[in-house]
Amino acid sequence: MFSGKLVAANLQVKLPDDLPQKFKRNIRAHLGELPDTETKREGFVFTAEDKTTTALQAMGYYRSEIDVRIDKDVVKDDEKIWRLHIDVVLNEPTRYSDILIDIQGEAELDSQFVELVTEIQTKLLKSNDIVDHSVYESVKSKISNLALDRGYFEGRYLRSRLAIQEDYTSADVELVYLSGRRYYLGEVIFSEFDLDPELLEVLIPFDVGEPYTSQKLLQFQSLLQQTQYFGNLLVVPDLKNPVNQLIPVNVTLGETKSHYVDVGFGFATDTLFRVSTSWRTPKINSKGHSQETRFEYSQINPTGRFTYRIPLSDPLKDLLQLQLTFEDDEYGGLVGKYLEGRIANVRIYERWSAQYYTRFLAERWRIEDLPKEIAEDEVESGSYLMPGVIFSRTSRKGPQLDPSWGFSQYYMFEGGAEGAGSDISILRAIARWRFITTPTRRHRLVFRAEVGISDIFDAPKSELAPSLRFFAGGDLSIRGFDYQSQGPTQIINEGEFAGEEVVVGGKRIALASAEYQYYFTDKIRGVVFTDAGNATDDIRIDPVYSVGFGAHYISPVGAIRVDFGYGISEDDPSWKIHINLGAEL
Numbered sequence: 136m137f138s139g140k141l142v143a144a145n146l147q148v149k150l151p152d153d154l155p156q157k158f159k160r161n162i163r164a165h166l167g168e169l170p171d172t173e174t175k176r177e178g179f180v181f182t183a184e185d186k187t188t189t190a191l192q193a194m195g196y197y198r199s200e201i202d203v204r205i206d207k208d209v210v211k212d213d214e215k216i217w218r219l220h221i222d223v224v225l226n227e228p229t230r231y232s233d234i235l236i237d238i239q240g241e242a243e244l245d246s247q248f249v250e251l252v253t254e255i256q257t258k259l260l261k262s263n264d265i266v267d268h269s270v271y272e273s274v275k276s277k278i279s280n281l282a283l284d285r286g287y288f289e290g291r292y293l294r295s296r297l298a299i300q301e302d303y304t305s306a307d308v309e310l311v312y313l314s315g316r317r318y319y320l321g322e323v324i325f326s327e328f329d330l331d332p333e334l335l336e337v338l339i340p341f342d343v344g345e346p347y348t349s350q351k352l353l354q355f356q357s358l359l360q361q362t363q364y365f366g367n368l369l370v371v372p373d374l375k376n377p378v379n380q381l382i383p384v385n386v387t388l389g390e391t392k393s394h395y396v397d398v399g400f401g402f403a404t405d406t407l408f409r410v411s412t413s414w415r416t417p418k419i420n421s422k423g424h425s426q427e428t429r430f431e432y433s434q435i436n437p438t439g440r441f442t443y444r445i446p447l448s449d450p451l452k453d454l455l456q457l458q459l460t461f462e463d464d465e466y467g468g469l470v471g472k473y474l475e476g477r478i479a480n481v482r483i484y485e486r487w488s489a490q491y492y493t494r495f496l497a498e499r500w501r502i503e504d505l506p507k508e509i510a511e512d513e514v515e516s517g518s519y520l521m522p523g524v525i526f527s528r529t530s531r532k533g534p535q536l537d538p539s540w541g542f543s544q545y546y547m548f549e550g551g552a553e554g555a556g557s558d559i560s561i562l563r564a565i566a567r568w569r570f571i572t573t574p575t576r577r578h579r580l581v582f583r584a585e586v587g588i589s590d591i592f593d594a595p596k597s598e599l600a601p602s603l604r605f606f607a608g609g610d611l612s613i614r615g616f617d618y619q620s621q622g623p624t625q626i627i628n629e630g631e632f633a634g635e636e637v638v639v640g641g642k643r644i645a646l647a648s649a650e651y652q653y654y655f656t657d658k659i660r661g662v663v664f665t666d667a668g669n670a671t672d673d674i675r676i677d678p679v680y681s682v683g684f685g686a687h688y689i690s691p692v693g694a695i696r697v698d699f700g701y702g703i704s705e706d707d708p709s710w711k712i713h714i715n716l717g718a719e720l
Contacts (some may be wrong), residue, residue: 457491606640
C-alpha cells in the first residue's frame, strides 16, 4: 500500500494527501529505491521532478503541474534529515483522438487477428479515453505475441507510434503490422526413448502441414505428461531450420522413476481413521504397461487392490485394465469379505469416460451380532459373473478444488445370469448426479441425487451379496444418520441379541440433498442443508429426512467439511457430526 510519505534513513518524500493512490504508486515506481547515502540523496532529489513528470505522462497527464521543494531542517530520531515535498496538480488529461490498427499480410484474414483488432478498438484503445502508455504497449505486445503464437514468424511493425499533439490535449495512435507468411507444423522428431513409437505418435494432436499454433504444441506436451512415462519432457519448435515453411517439432524425453511409493492418511466419520500405501510402476515395458498396487486400512473396511493397465489404440484414451480387489467391510448389520476380479476396456471420449467390463465377484457374509457358536453356520456366500458398463462425465468452471459451477454424472449398468457364472440372475443399475452453481459471488448451491436398483429373479434376497445391496445414511448419503444405518431390516432369532432388528440393505435406493453455502472468506464457508431418501425392497420409498449446518475450509487438498446433521424423521433424534476431506466433483 502506497502512502503519502516515503521515508529512508536520510530522506523523507511527501506526496499530496489528496492525490489518488494509482498516481502515488506510479510515481513511487519511477522514483525507485530511496537513497541510503548523502551522495545518492543528492542524485535522487535532482532527478525527482523529471521522474515524476514521466510517471504522470505515462498515465496520460501531460499538462500536470509539479512543484518540488526541499526542507533540509527536519529532525527525526534526533538527527536531521531532508524532506522532499512533491506537489502535484493533475489538470486535464490527454485523450486519444485518431486510432489506426492495420494488420497486413496473410494475418489480415486470420479470424484470431480479426477478433483481436475488434477487442482493441472496442475495449482497449478508444477515442476520447485517457492516454495510458502501459495499455498502448500492452496492445503492441498482444499483436506481436499473437503473430508468434500462430506462426507468423516474419511479422514486424511497419509503423508504431503514439503521437502527442503540441497542445497536449489529444494523441493519435498508429499501429501498422506486417505479418508476412504463415508457417506450418512439420515433422515431430523424438529424442531416444524405449517405448514402441506408435504409443507416442498417436498422441500427436496435429498433422504435418497444419497451420502452426503454439497451443497445439502445449497440448502435445500435456498429453505426453499425462502418460506418466517420462520424468521430464520438452516440446519445442525448431524455428531455425524450417523446411518449405514447415517447422520441425523437437521432443526431448527424460526418463521417469521406475517405481513410486506413496503413503497417505485420512479420516471420515463413516470409515474412521485410515492409512493407505500405494506402489506404482508407470512403465513396465516397451509396450507401455503399468501397474498400481494399493492397500488401505481402516477399522471399517480394510482393502487391497491390484491394477494392471495395457494401452490399446491410445495410451490415454483406450486401455485394457485388469484388476483384482479384496475387501472386508461392514454393511449395516452385516459383515462380509469379498474378492473381485475385473477385466475392463477403459475408453475416454470427447466428453464422456466409459468402462466396458466383466467382473467376477465371490462374497461371504453374515449378520454381525450372531453368537460365535452359531455364526459360522449362518455364513452366506455367493458368486456372480456380471458384464457391465459405466459412463461418467464431469464438467466444471473455476478452481478444480472449489468450482463455481459443476455438473457430474455417473451411470452404471450390469447383470448376470444363473447358470452363466452367477448363482442367481441379477440386473443392477445406478445413477448419480451432483450439481453446483454460484448465482452470486458469496452464495453457492449444491444439489445431489442418487437412484439405484438391484433386481434378482427367482431367488430370495438372502442370496444377494451385501456389496450388491443398498444402504442409506452417513457422510455422503443422508447426514444426521449413522453410516449405512437405514434400509430394510431383519430380526435376529438367536443369541444375546435375539429379537433385535439389524439393517440388511435393500434392492432399491433413492437419495436427494440440497445445500446452501455462504462464503465468509475465500477459504471459509458456512453451510445449511437438508437430505432425504432411503433404501428399500419395494418400489415405494419410505424416506427419512435430516437437516443440518456446518463449516467448510478450502484447503490445498480440497474442502475440509465438518457438518452437523439432525434426523427430523426420527422419534428421538440426536445430532450427528460428519467430517470429510476432498474435492466435491
